[in-house]
Amino acid sequence: MWFRAELDGLMSAASVIADPDLSLYLMATPLIDRQPAIVALASALSQGCTTDVAVAKNCFEWVRDQVRHSVDYRLNPVTCRASDVLAHRTGYCYAKSHLLAALLRANGIPAGFCYQRLSIGWGLDKARVLYCLHGLNAVYLQAFGWYRVDPRGNRSGIDAQFTPPVERLAFSLDDSGERTFPEILPAPLVAVVQALTQYSTWQDVLNHLPDACCLTG
Numbered sequence: 001m002w003f004r005a006e007l008d009g010l011m012s013a014a015s016v017i018a019d020p021d022l023s024l025y026l027m028a029t030p031l032i033d034r035q036p037a038i039v040a041l042a043s044a045l046s047q048g049c050t051t052d053v054a055v056a057k058n059c060f061e062w063v064r065d066q067v068r069h070s071v072d073y074r075l076n077p078v079t080c081r082a083s084d085v086l087a088h089r090t091g092y093c094y095a096k097s098h099l100l101a102a103l104l105r106a107n108g109i110p111a112g113f114c115y116q117r118l119s120i121g122w123g124l125d126k127a128r129v130l131y132c133l134h135g136l137n138a139v140y141l142q143a144f145g146w147y148r149v150d151p152r153g154n155r156s157g158i159d160a161q162f163t164p165p166v167e168r169l170a171f172s173l174d175d176s177g178e179r180t181f182p183e184i185l186p187a188p189l190v191a192v193v194q195a196l197t198q199y200s201t202w203q204d205v206l207n208h209l210p211d212a213c214c215l216t217g
Contacts, residue, residue, distance in 0.1 A: 016138065016146045017183045018112065024186035025110035025140065031188060032102045035083040042106035052109050056139050056149075057162045059103040063151040064160065067096050070202040072155055078205055080196035092205060093152040094135035094192045100151045101137055110140035112184040114148055115192075117212050119175045131177055132209035135192060136169065138184040146184055 028034040045058040082102035104111035136150040150160040150170040161168040191210040
């Protein structure tokens with residue numbers, strides 16, 4: 001896949017790189033599944049909506065507000081598949097992005113996966129900054145094109161909103177090593193899926209968060 005870790009200065013934060021085949025962003029997959037509970041919720045969230053913007057906003061706000069972030073609430077189990085995120089109502093940012101994509105796709109709205117690299121503190125030797133990948137989504141809106149949204153969940157200091165065409169993501173970039181990657185992927189990164197399926201508790205995932213150097217797919 002064409003996702004690259006090193007993108008220094010190539011694109012602005014507002015730029016995007018997406019496959020021109022929108023059908024790739026509408027597919028149901030084993031992870032972005034279309035179980036009956038997904039379809040039922042997607043249908044409920046689209047009721048009364050007359051535009052894709054309204055549907056997308058409802059889906060975004062539901063995942064943002066109704067699914068509890070694993071670390072914020074210190075919750076298990078670790079979820080990855082969209083239907084599991086819905087069933088347990090908890091997940092890391094990556095998992096929440098999987099559910100949002102599933103709901104959008106079930107409503108016929110193209111949705112993909114985006115990533116940021118964020119600083120998360122200092123190493124034990126206090127000599128280097130630690131980083132991890134953060135997962136979010138992009139949705140294709142007929143009136144605006146691709147638009148990034150972050151359903152990780154708001155808390156003190158975080159206020160992600162759905163205000164197209166203006167992006168209001170959860171995190172701003174404050175460190176020279178941080179970046180927003182411009183690629184919009186039709187499937188989650190392999191390294192992210194591995195982190196969510198290899199470890200059984202939220203603490204274990206927190207101790208093994210993928211970074212840009214782990215990108216493999």
